[in-house]
Amino acid sequence: MPVSVTEWMTLMEALDRNCITNLDEFYYLARAILVKSEIHYDHYDVAFQEYFKGIEGPADISEQILEWLKNPINRTTLTEQERALFDKMDLDELMRELEKRLKEQTEQHDGGDYWIGRGGTAPFGHSGSNPAGIRIGGQSGGRGAIQIAQERRFRNYRSDLTLDVRQIKMALRGLRELNRIGPEDELDLPKTIEATSKNAGDIELIWTRSRKNAVKLLLLMDVGGSMEPFAELCSLLFSAAHSSSHFKDFQYYYFHNCVYDNLYRDMERREAMSTEHLLRTLERDYKVVLVGDARMAVQELTDRWGAIYYYERNDSPGIMWLKRISEHFTHCIWLNPEMPSYWNHPTVQMIGKLFPMYELTLDGLGQSVKKLVVKR
Amino acid sequence: MSNDGFDRFKGSSDYVTSRPLRNAVNVSITLGRPLLIRGEPGTGKTLLAHSIAKGLKKKLIIWNIKSTTKAQEGLYVYDTVQRLNDSRFGDKDVSDIKQYIKLGKLGQAFAAPEQVVLLIDEIDKADIEFPNDLLNELDEMSFYIPETNETIKAVHRPIAVITSNAEKELPDAFLRRCIFHYIEFPDAKLMEEIVRVHFPDIKNNLLQEALRTFYSLRQIDQFRKKPSTSELIDWIRALIAGGLADEKISAEIPFIGTLLKKEPDYNYFVKTRMGRYDNTYDTRR
Numbered sequence: 001m002p003v004s005v006t007e008w009m010t011l012m013e014a015l016d017r018n019c020i021t022n023l024d025e026f027y028y029l030a031r032a033i034l035v036k037s038e039i040h041y042d043h044y045d046v047a048f049q050e051y052f053k054g055i056e057g058p059a060d061i062s063e064q065i066l067e068w069l070k071n072p073i074n075r076t077t078l079t080e081q082e083r084a085l086f087d088k089m090d091l092d093e094l095m096r097e098l099e100k101r102l103k104e105q106t107e108q109h110d111g112g113d114y115w116i117g118r119g120g121t122a123p124f125g126h127s128g129s130n131p132a133g134i135r136i137g138g139q140s141g142g143r144g145a146i147q148i149a150q151e152r153r154f155r156n157y158r159s160d161l162t163l164d165v166r167q168i169k170m171a172l173r174g175l176r177e178l179n180r181i182g183p184e185d186e187l188d189l190p191k192t193i194e195a196t197s198k199n200a201g202d203i204e205l206i207w208t209r210s211r212k213n214a215v216k217l218l219l220l221m222d223v224g225g226s227m228e229p230f231a232e233l234c235s236l237l238f239s240a241a242h243s244s245s246h247f248k249d250f251q252y253y254y255f256h257n258c259v260y261d262n263l264y265r266d267m268e269r270r271e272a273m274s275t276e277h278l279l280r281t282l283e284r285d286y287k288v289v290l291v292g293d294a295r296m297a298v299q300e301l302t303d304r305w306g307a308i309y310y311y312e313r314n315d316s317p318g319i320m321w322l323k324r325i326s327e328h329f330t331h332c333i334w335l336n337p338e339m340p341s342y343w344n345h346p347t348v349q350m351i352g353k354l355f356p357m358y359e360l361t362l363d364g365l366g367q368s369v370k371k372l373v374v375k376r
Numbered sequence: 377m378s379n380d381g382f383d384r385f386k387g388s389s390d391y392v393t394s395r396p397l398r399n400a401v402n403v404s405i406t407l408g409r410p411l412l413i414r415g416e417p418g419t420g421k422t423l424l425a426h427s428i429a430k431g432l433k434k435k436l437i438i439w440n441i442k443s444t445t446k447a448q449e450g451l452y453v454y455d456t457v458q459r460l461n462d463s464r465f466g467d468k469d470v471s472d473i474k475q476y477i478k479l480g481k482l483g484q485a486f487a488a489p490e491q492v493v494l495l496i497d498e499i500d501k502a503d504i505e506f507p508n509d510l511l512n513e514l515d516e517m518s519f520y521i522p523e524t525n526e527t528i529k530a531v532h533r534p535i536a537v538i539t540s541n542a543e544k545e546l547p548d549a550f551l552r553r554c555i556f557h558y559i560e561f562p563d564a565k566l567m568e569e570i571v572r573v574h575f576p577d578i579k580n581n582l583l584q585e586a587l588r589t590f591y592s593l594r595q596i597d598q599f600r601k602k603p604s605t606s607e608l609i610d611w612i613r614a615l616i617a618g619g620l621a622d623e624k625i626s627a628e629i630p631f632i633g634t635l636l637k638k639e640p641d642y643n644y645f646v647k648t649r650m651g652r653y654d655n656t657y658d659t660r661r
Contacts, residue, residue: 006552014407025399032400036551038414038558196460203460239600 001043003034045152168240174369180209215287216249222292223254223267230337234291257296258318260307275321279328287372288332294351301347326354333368335360391427392569400557410514410536415559418604421539425495435492439481441502447509450482451519473523483528491532500540507550564591574609585625586612598644603635610634
């Protein structure tokens with residue numbers, strides 16, 4: 001939690017002025033002065049708890065969990081794989097598992113990834129829809145500061161736990177190259193002054209083109225199969241890119257496991273479009289973002305007719321198509337939703353040699369955006 | 377309870393605040409530091425400044441920030457083009473620069489003869505460097521106009537409220553100087569109070585039914601835009617005008633269009649309401 005001397009002195013000043021009379025007020029006062037983002041509220045709560053010890057563990061949660069499990073709408077927020085796990089366990093087993101995890105979560109405060117379920121094995125959903133999203137902890141009026149801290153209501157705002165459309169959009173904003181394009185509709189003041197002076201004071205207006213973002217984005221996403229557990233995450237990325245209005249052009253296509261002769265306009269991969277055509281028609285300055293786990297059988301990547309679907313009958317192996325993409329476009333990167341510790345796989349390694357590979361997290365996205373705007 | 381008028385702001389009749397928020401406002405007034413407010417859309421960030429002005433009976437000056445707003449505009453604008461234009465026709469004394477200096481919102485707040493409430497609305501809309509350009513001015517509450525060799529200094533430090541949607545990260549140096557508060561989405565109890573402020577005569581049954589439905593809708597994480605307070609208020613207004621039976625509210629959710637503003641959300645809602653709990657991922661395989 002970043003706290004500077006300035007803020008600390010401000011807190012001292014506030015204490016000096018008798019701004020508070022009890023611990024509850026101190027809790028809010030110190031938070032308002034020291035913590036400058038809701039992302040850190042949870043860290044503050046943890047620190048506050050740690051310092052003002054003598055508190056109990058998490059409250060009885062079974063009832064809330066039961067409620068959550070009972071509501072069928074919640075089930076629709078799970079992926080196929082997670083639902084399969086749900087079906088395997090009975091309600092009692094499920095609850096024991098969840099309680100165990102909640103306990104662990106309280107004990108190790110950085111257990112973020114465990115919850116996001118990005119390994120594809122956690123039965124409790126992705127960031128936005130995990131049952132920690134139900135408010136766990138009591139809801140009573142007039143509680144003391146320690147109880148409020150204990151509730152840890154801001155756990156969901158931690159940046160290491162959540163990834164939402166807005167955050168991704170913020171990261172994508174870095175994808176800018178401002179160029180002067182379009183009609184001349186902006187007054188160029190320095191030039192106007194210069195021209196007016198030359199004109200002996202008779203006003204001469206000089207217009208210029210306004211600066212607009214010139215970045216064109218091409219998003220290629222792996223869907224289906226091993227990408228199922230990450231469907232939610234990928235759709236977040238997609239909605240962020242789709243709703244970011246600052247790109248000059250945005251195109252997206254889907255593929256399964258690897259790019260071959262065709263790319264698809266829809267997730268069901270019905271409406272095909274030849275990769276050849278894409279390479280011919282799109283200029284080299286499109287920024288290309290490929291999303292996928294890059295994990296497949298080696299022959300799917302290296303062999304002629306290696307595609308997992310018989311009807312694809314690809315004449316060039318997938319790796320050749322990927323190579324052509326990486327050679328055609330000047331800026332390409334690969335986003336992998338799996339953790340780097342899982343990247344030790346032959347096809348991931350091979351693809352990693354063609355494209356700079358980043359993890360699909362806020363940090364990874366930030367780094368990849370920097371890579372995409374680097375001047376060549 | 378304490379000295380120099382601490383705990384002055386207590387909310388106003390038309391705006392319900394939580395205790396942490398009141399505390400933050402009063403700390404900011406006492407220390408004379410800007411209050412930075414963040415929160416979900418529809419949690420009343422902007423209305424807070426109105427409420428402070430009303431509650432403390434002070435004048436409110438609003439500076440709405442747009443993507444093109446420059447820090448300088450808030451201080452003053454020197455209308456050179458007007459002066460140049462005037463010089464060509466000679467019908468004004470152009471040697472008096474003062475008449476071409478127009479104070480911006482921040483300048484007006486400083487120059488005001490009494491303490492005012494200054495709202496800098498949606499600071500994150502502006503360029504990323506914008507807050508940094510205002511650091512010194514907000515710290516010292518004064519600025520210098522070189523053209524007229526004048527310094528505008530606040531006689532009374534304005535109560536500065538700054539709102540942000542966190543679309544961009546604000547610079548650390550700026551944050552260090554602020555008091556920060558994050559407005560949480562109100563819980564059902566606070567929401568009840570808020571609704572009652574807007575509809576003092578609302579029937580209890582209707583209110584409870586509406587709130588229950590509203591919060592159950594908000595729990596659906598699949599919505600791109602969850603309904604917020606302002607949408608709830610609109611919806612209740614429609615419900616009252618519609619005069620439907622209370623039990624129909626949760627069963628049918630009439631006027632759903634006032635709550636869900638995005639087409640995918642609406643479609644998702646209709647689909648799940650029809651009882652077809654299809655796995656949405658089926659379509660992606």
